[in-house]
Amino acid sequence: MAKYNTLLYYCYSTIADAEQFAADHLKFCKSLGLTGRIIVADEGLNGTVSGTPEACQAYMDAVYADGRFNSTEFKIDEVDEPSFVKMHVRYKSEIVHSGLRNPNIINPQLKTGKHLEPKEFLAMKDDDDVVILDVRSNYEHNLGKFKNAVTLDIENFRDFPAMINQLAQYKDKKVLTYCTGGIKCEKASALLLHEGFKDVYQLHGGIIKYGKEAGGEDFEGKCYVFDNRLSVDVNTVNPVVISTCLNCGKVTPKMINCANPECNEHFTQCDECGEKMEGCCSEACKSHPRKRVYDGTGYYVKVPQPVNVAKRAKIQLAE
The missing domain is CATH 3.30.70.100 (Alpha-Beta Plaits)
Incomplete structure (x- = not known):
């Protein structure tokens, strides 16, 4: 157990x-x-x-x-x-930050894409009239994504609404959206429907459930998760590594956070470069005075920062 x-x-x-x-x-x-x-x-x-x-x-x-x-x-x-x-x-104002706060337009309790169970998603994903849409951020789909999926150049999910025009070419397709656990798809699929997409679906339970119930077939790479594991394996059917080391280009599945807390970039880095760069994404971050000690994991517990007394005094005077 x-x-x-x-x-x-x-x-x-x-x-x-x-x-x-x-x-x-x-x-x-x-x-x-x-x-x-x-x-x-x-x-x-x-x-x-x-x-x-x-x-x-x-x-x-x-x-x-x-x-x-x-x-x-x-x-x-x-x-x-x-x-x-x-x-x-x-x-917080939203359980996943999208900037879409008008419940009359986007309300997952009232309208979202059709939910597909993992095996239904598996059966549909390769059809000619289907496009698979990844609604996650760059650092997530760079680590792993479905084979042939359309990915978006976004740093955060709140950037998704601005990308709708780039997806207009798929309005006549069946659009199968997916994310880590399903939560982003609830709003992404609702927005697509609002913008005139007719046939919109979402992977129920996301990549995580797909891995458990459909063996993760054709999900290439690893899945980024928001805890100290940083990534998990999904595919037990036909696994492949697609991510590469930011520093040397070598294929590697290892995702870390930059050791410089003022950068904290999510990126993939091989163990050899991890040791050489001390868990940093660049030489500038490696020489940063606040650089954290790299222990090989690339995961860091957030620690409270010291109060900027001078800055606080200025704010209080302004008030």
């Missing part, structure tokens, strides 16, 4: 007094001994939490016991150690 579980989930469901809910939810998660990161917004929950199987089961039971979150689907990974160091629950 696994020592720990990591749960990935989301649920679009209206939460009254979501800010207070977030505070209470943090206390509850800590009482179970969980670690992780949860975003709470008026529109729902988006989280990844990690803990013992017993603690994770207790958490899932509590979420399902709250009638607002009955539709939540948990993707469960067995891990050797917790995937986070601390527990954070934060209130």
Whole structure:
């Protein structure tokens, strides 16, 4: 039996007094001994939490016991150690930042693309009238993506709406959207429908569920995840590595964060360059005075930064 579980989930469901809910939810998660990161917004929950199987089961039971979150689907990974160091629950304007805040236009509770289960997605993805659309950021699809997928040159999901015009050529196709766990597709597919795309689908449960239920077939590379694992294997059918080292160009599946905290770039780097560059993406970052110690993982726990007293004084005077 696994020592720990990591749960990935989301649920679009209206939460009254979501800010207070977030505070209470943090206390509850800590009482179970969980670690992780949860975003709470008026529109729902988006989280990844990690803990013992017993603690994770207790958490899932509590979420399902709250009638607002009955539709939540948990993707469960067995891990050797917790995937986070601390527990954070934060209130934000959206559970995935898109900049699309008009519920009359984009509301996943009312209208999204047709959900495809992993095996349905597998059966459709190679049809002539289909285009597979990756709605994730550059650093994610550079690490791994579906074979023949259309990818977008975006740094964050909030850049997706500006790319709609570039996708106009696919309006007569069946558009199959996908992301890590499904949450981005809820809004991406809704926006595509709003913009006149007629036949829009989304991979239910995302890449993670596809790996578990369809063997990850034709997903090339690894899948980026938002915890200290940084990436996970998906394809057990026909796996291949597609990512290359930023520094030398050698094929490598290893994703890290730059050791310079003021850069913190997500990029792929082979172990040899990792040692040579001390986990940095460039010589400039390597010589930065705040460079963190590289331990070979490329994952760093965020630490509070010292207060800029002079800057704070200026702000207070201005007020």
